[in-house]
Amino acid sequence: MTQSTEQPEVRAEPRRRPGGRTERTRAQVLDAVGAELAERGYDALTLDAVAARAGVHRATVYRRWRDVGGLLADLFAATADDDWQPEDTGSLEGDLAALNRENLVALTVQPSIAAALLAASFRSEEAARGLRRLWADRYARCEVIVARAIRRGELPPATDARRLLVTATAPLYHEVMLLGTPPDPDLPGQAAKATALAAKAGAFTCPTPANDPS
Template sequence: MLDAALAQLVQHGYDSMSIDVVAERSGVHRTTVYRRWRDVGGLLVDVLDEASDDAWRPPDTGSLEGDLVAVNHEVYAALTANPVTVALIAASFRSEQAAEALRAFWADRYDRCADIARRAAERGEIPAGTDARRLLIAATAPLYHELVLLRAAADAHLPELVARSAATAARAGAFTDR
């Protein structure tokens, strides 16, 4: 069922999604599908849940810059090689549930990534009191901006370039004030 929903979303977009279409595609009886998911929004929430890796831990390369580069390579791959993320972002503008699911997904990732900032501060790379969430957003938002909103051509240097800028900023204390 979730595989069928995911395939439908990726191939034909949010517009094409309906419980009936997904039921037909998966060969499951539509009554069963309706019982489990009230609507497409609920289905998308489970698709995102299925697609996210619960065992995910932030990279630990030994340096802030290395960690941020590794995170950004993952984000870059999610935005260029895998159509699910962008399809879900597009759906989030049309389904409150999809928006909430994406927000929860990102909130969880920012929480897990707090270790990156904590370790960097312990190593003395960045000031204590660096705001981990702001650092992570500074390190990743330009990738989303370029690839999702500006629809820039894929540029394999981008993940590293953006990560290095964020690491430089963090070392200079850019994320300690409030």
């Protein structure tokens, strides 16, 4: 019998693409959200418009993100810097002012994903959940500001970091988001100074339990 010299056909395996189809679809949709937000604004943002712009079936968008709030929460999470840490200026007031300046930029840059997500959180449980996760992460990262101040001797050791940080940052959200006040470049520093003075006076010190012998 004559042995065949024909080599068996070797089929090339399909090339694997990083992230796969699901991640590519997510990237297309989130790009479309950003573009729609920039061109049309939050009030005109709809899932149908995003799906059309992304070239994705509307059912896919509805199934994965549910509503505009879910889209914004995912977009904000996707653009967040996982390595972000608050600036170390060498003082509590300086650290809080630097943090507030970053927050003011995030709330007033156009388009502001942060401002849109805040607005959506009042109408969307998806956005509200995403916002709570983002705030919890950001405040946890910022607790190092208070820890540094305690080590420098600026603050009492029992200072409540979360209460201090909320007090320092709240004026920006109140003025920009609730009152619609034009951005004031002096506000970040003013809020930081007032909070730092109150903190040094012990305004955010945790009370000592009654049965604590110390």
